[in-house]
Amino acid sequence: MVATSLSPYPVDTSRIRAAIQALQPELVEWRRQLHQKPELGFREQLTATFIAQKLDEWGIKHQTGIAQTGIVAIIQGDRSGSVLGIRADMDALPIQEENDVPYKSQHDGVMHACGHDGHVTIALGTAYYLSQHRDFAGTVKIIFQPAEEGPGGAKPMIEAGVLKNPDVDAIIGLHLWNNLPLGTIGVRSGALMAAVELFNCTIIGKGGHGAIPQQTIDSIVVASQVVTALQTIVARNVDPTESAVVTVGKLNAGTAHNVIAATAKMSGTVRYFNPQFDGFFKQRIEQVVGGICQSHGASYELEYYSLYPPVINDERIASLVRSIAETVIESPLGIVPECQTMGGEDMSFFLQEVPGCYFFLGSANADRDLAYPHHHPRFNFDETALGMGVEIFVRCVEQYCR
Ligand code: NI
Numbered sequence: 001m002v003a004t005s006l007s008p009y010p011v012d013t014s015r016i017r018a019a020i021q022a023l024q025p026e027l028v029e030w031r032r033q034l035h036q037k038p039e040l041g042f043r044e045q046l047t048a049t050f051i052a053q054k055l056d057e058w059g060i061k062h063q064t065g066i067a068q069t070g071i072v073a074i075i076q077g078d079r080s081g082s083v084l085g086i087r088a089d090m091d092a093l094p095i096q097e098e099n100d101v102p103y104k105s106q107h108d109g110v111m112h113a114c115g116h117d118g119h120v121t122i123a124l125g126t127a128y129y130l131s132q133h134r135d136f137a138g139t140v141k142i143i144f145q146p147a148e149e150g151p152g153g154a155k156p157m158i159e160a161g162v163l164k165n166p167d168v169d170a171i172i173g174l175h176l177w178n179n180l181p182l183g184t185i186g187v188r189s190g191a192l193m194a195a196v197e198l199f200n201c202t203i204i205g206k207g208g209h210g211a212i213p214q215q216t217i218d219s220i221v222v223a224s225q226v227v228t229a230l231q232t233i234v235a236r237n238v239d240p241t242e243s244a245v246v247t248v249g250k251l252n253a254g255t256a257h258n259v260i261a262a263t264a265k266m267s268g269t270v271r272y273f274n275p276q277f278d279g280f281f282k283q284r285i286e287q288v289v290g291g292i293c294q295s296h297g298a299s300y301e302l303e304y305y306s307l308y309p310p311v312i313n314d315e316r317i318a319s320l321v322r323s324i325a326e327t328v329i330e331s332p333l334g335i336v337p338e339c340q341t342m343g344g345e346d347m348s349f350f351l352q353e354v355p356g357c358y359f360f361l362g363s364a365n366a367d368r369d370l371a372y373p374h375h376h377p378r379f380n381f382d383e384t385a386l387g388m389g390v391e392i393f394v395r396c397v398e399q400y401c402r
Pocket residue numbers: 114115116148175
């Protein structure tokens with residue numbers, strides 16, 4: 001039997017592949033420079049300076065300082081046509097890096113532990129390639145967005161008008177994804193990632209002696225019932241064919257074994273895919289908390305925040321990305337449509353405004369110890385994925401702007 005190559009990135013003699021493979025060492029270099037200088041949301045000054053310097057160097061028109069640290073670059077093809085947006089998030093996380101690599105984070109307690117350094121790099125590589133090969137019809141708008149990890153830079157960038165003038169017809173974006181191995185791509189139409197909502201609730205009872213409960217309203221007993229009852233919202237109020245989760249992730253109350261706690265505080269998160277649930281969980285949680293408190297004579301304070309809507313991909317753009325991904329990785333087995341996650345992403349705000357597709361680019365390589373999960377102090381990804389990302393973006397431009 002003849003051994004066949006199992007490379008996730010097979011040989012391709014096209015002009016695009018050759019140019020991007022020639023660019024690969026620079027992609028790695030940029031990514032490592034960015035990796036050493038991670039910055040938290042809305043503080044991406046060094047990152048923005050790095051991006052702007054590259055764009056200047058390549059003669060690419062761009063605007064800086066959008067929603068504080070965001071940048072929009074505009075690359076025009078050699079003839080007119082559609083406008084495609086490409087979005088890359090820029091921020092890092094408050095995590096102390098534990099990787100022992102020469103390009104380790106130099107910023108104490110801050111780390112690119114989600115791969116956004118790679119996203120910036122892929123977007124820069126795409127910008128560079130397109131600036132050198134303008135044989136496409138239309139305009140590409142590359143949106144470097146701050147603060148994806150929170151509080152969210154997509155919405156302020158949209159409010160600042162990044163999707164206008166020229167108006168973006170469609171938008172694409174990717175996330176390097178260690179939940180998938182290198183050489184696979186997670187893409188699907190419809191919901192990819194969940195809506196993210198969160199709540200803080202304080203149950204206000206009446207404290208007292210642990211042996212004299214009749215004089216008190218025990219906030220711990222009330223809170224316990226609330227936690228249990230909240231689980232019935234998904235189990236009993238949501239169509240079982242839909243997916244949703246209500247998690248109470250934090251519950252604090254009490255000071256001593258013989259003291260009945262006057263207050264109990266809890267915090268939780270809600271996730272769902274179907275946009276029709278907008279407002280539903282807020283209302284149900286308030287009803288459940290209110291009803292249980294009333295039955296015990298307790299009161300409550302509830303804060304509820306809708307952070308990000310669900311990431312919903314357009315069918316047409318998703319199938320474009322899918323067909324291109326199939327050429328880039330050249331294996332139909334490499335496409336993973338079962339890639340939904342209850343994680344959230346503010347790419348969703350762009351996708352609410354214009355049709356588009358957000359997808360996962362497999363970046364884990366267990367053989368090289370590059371398979372730690374996102375947000376882990378040892379997160380790192382296989383940099384081979386950088387070139388793949390550029391190639392997918394470039395081919396999307398060529399297909400969409402033609
Ligand atoms: Ni991320």
